[in-house]
Amino acid sequence: MGLAKRIIPCLDVTAGRVVKGVNFVELKDAGDPVEIARRYDEQGADELTFLDITASSDDRDLILHIIEAVASQVFIPLTVGGGVRAVEDVRRLLNAGADKVSINTSAVQNPQLVADASGRYGSQCIVVAVDAKRVPGDGPLRWEVYTHGGRRATGLDALEWGRKMQALGAGEILLTSMDRDGTRIGFDLELTSAFSSALDIPVIASGGVGNLDHLADGVTIGHADAVLAASIFHYGEFTVRQAKEHMARRGIEVRL
Amino acid sequence: MSIDIAVIDYGMGNLRSVSKAIEHVAPGCSVVVTGDPVQVASARRVVFPGQGAMPDCMREMEARGLRQALLDAARDKPFLGICIGLQMLFEHSEEGDTPGLGLLPGRVRRFPAERMKTSGGEKLKVPHMGWNEVEQVPHALWAGIPDRSRFYFVHSYYPEPADAGLVAGWSAYPFRFACAAARANVFAVQFHPEKSHVAGLRLLANFVAWQPAA
Numbered sequence: 001m002g003l004a005k006r007i008i009p010c011l012d013v014t015a016g017r018v019v020k021g022v023n024f025v026e027l028k029d030a031g032d033p034v035e036i037a038r039r040y041d042e043q044g045a046d047e048l049t050f051l052d053i054t055a056s057s058d059d060r061d062l063i064l065h066i067i068e069a070v071a072s073q074v075f076i077p078l079t080v081g082g083g084v085r086a087v088e089d090v091r092r093l094l095n096a097g098a099d100k101v102s103i104n105t106s107a108v109q110n111p112q113l114v115a116d117a118s119g120r121y122g123s124q125c126i127v128v129a130v131d132a133k134r135v136p137g138d139g140p141l142r143w144e145v146y147t148h149g150g151r152r153a154t155g156l157d158a159l160e161w162g163r164k165m166q167a168l169g170a171g172e173i174l175l176t177s178m179d180r181d182g183t184r185i186g187f188d189l190e191l192t193s194a195f196s197s198a199l200d201i202p203v204i205a206s207g208g209v210g211n212l213d214h215l216a217d218g219v220t221i222g223h224a225d226a227v228l229a230a231s232i233f234h235y236g237e238f239t240v241r242q243a244k245e246h247m248a249r250r251g252i253e254v255r256l
Numbered sequence: 257m258s259i260d261i262a263v264i265d266y267g268m269g270n271l272r273s274v275s276k277a278i279e280h281v282a283p284g285c286s287v288v289v290t291g292d293p294v295q296v297a298s299a300r301r302v303v304f305p306g307q308g309a310m311p312d313c314m315r316e317m318e319a320r321g322l323r324q325a326l327l328d329a330a331r332d333k334p335f336l337g338i339c340i341g342l343q344m345l346f347e348h349s350e351e352g353d354t355p356g357l358g359l360l361p362g363r364v365r366r367f368p369a370e371r372m373k374t375s376g377g378e379k380l381k382v383p384h385m386g387w388n389e390v391e392q393v394p395h396a397l398w399a400g401i402p403d404r405s406r407f408y409f410v411h412s413y414y415p416e417p418a419d420a421g422l423v424a425g426w427s428a429y430p431f432r433f434a435c436a437a438a439r440a441n442v443f444a445v446q447f448h449p450e451k452s453h454v455a456g457l458r459l460l461a462n463f464v465a466w467q468p469a470a
Binding site: 002003004005006041046071072075076077094095096097098099120121122123124125171172196197199200201202203223225226255 | 270272273276277280307308309369372374378379380381382383384385386387388389406408409410411412428429430448450451452453456457
């Protein structure tokens with residue numbers, strides 16, 4: 001026995017509510033973030049990830065209040081991402097009660113931010129979120145990094161980018177397949193596996209989970225260290241505990 | 257005002273999680289997050305957390321004049337080290353080749369790249385991040401926590417106490433390492449009890465109630 005594979009419910013938050021989109025658009029309301037966080041905590045979630053998908057800066061401070069409220073009631077690791085542009089944003093989120101901060105668009109615009117933030121607060125609290133999309137063609141599999149919630153192509157090769165982020169001090173990669181997000185047909189396992197074998201830091205698989213076997217496949221085939229899902233948990237289809245029991249039956253070490 | 261529990265603040269990382277968790281298990285206690293050596297001296301119990309890199313942590317701790325206050329507290333008060341707060345109690349860390357406080361004999365080492373594989377050959381990632389089992393060595397702070405309960409870890413360095421009698425708990429990644437150390441009124445853990453759900457909160461509650469033998 002040893003380290004358990006983690007199951008991480010993800011809460012996309014905007015204007016103080018949890019929402020869920022399909023392929024990063026068409027948002028549906030899924031409830032109150034504090035209430036949902038408590039429910040997942042009771043079900044045995046290993047961590048929680050909050051992504052602030054607020055488009056305008058008007059609502060930006062709301063996430064700090066939400067994190068404060070959650071952190072005073074839920075005693076498991078909390079990751080917060082979205083709109084992190086400066087070391088000062090990292091500081092404010094950590095002070096509000098986040099344990100890790102996830103950086104995405106800003107890492108592409110200013111890779112030094114990852115180095116500065118991990119230098120200041122430690123690699124353990126800096127997650128780099130990579131939104132990757134397959135590059136069509138007949139050659140070897142390749143993925144490109146997207147930013148701005150999946151709307152903007154960067155021209156960056158995703159694997160090379162992941163290696164660079166690790167070298168700059170990222171402690172973990174949150175890897176989302178843009179092709180699979182919201183589709184419910186399973187993770188992009190080739191993407192997940194490519195990242196996991198290329199990197200020495202943990203990789204969280206994200207994007208496309210529609211059933212419990214998809215979660216297990218992320219670990220057994222994708223070699224992910226943790227699996228992240230949103231909609232299968234939000235709408236009460238499965239509990240986190242059911243997911244863990246299923247993974248345990250598939251021979252995966254989990255915390256039950 | 258008397259302080260029941262001082263959480264040592266030397267400017268490194270997020271202490272909110274630690275203080276919130278202690279307040280949660282000790283609602284009647286005054287919990288103060290402080291970097292003031294005078295307040296530390298007046299507290300009944302001391303919690304010494306830490307995040308980030310060991311050289312920075314040692315430097316910031318020294319810059320705030322906390323060394324003597326910590327050594328004094330560790331002499332006779334219930335004292336809980338967490339994560340880097342455990343590592344700083346030892347004599348030396350490989351991280352930045354940094355001397356520690358030397359309260360406990362032993363060294364802190366990095367998980368060696370060449371050993372980070374499961375018995376099946378699968379690569380193990382560093383940092384060691386997530387929930388791992390803890391094999392307890394009997395101690396008052398484990399009261400009510402089932403042996404081999406899982407706690408949340410996130411670290412790339414681990415302690416290697418010079419004296420096996422100091423080990424209060426073991427974990428494995430992939431080799432066995434000491435994840436808790438204890439001597440008299442000092443208890444220190446590599447994992448994060450404040451992030452370890454029911455088991456972690458129970459350990460903190462046990463610390464708040466702990467009356468070490470004089």
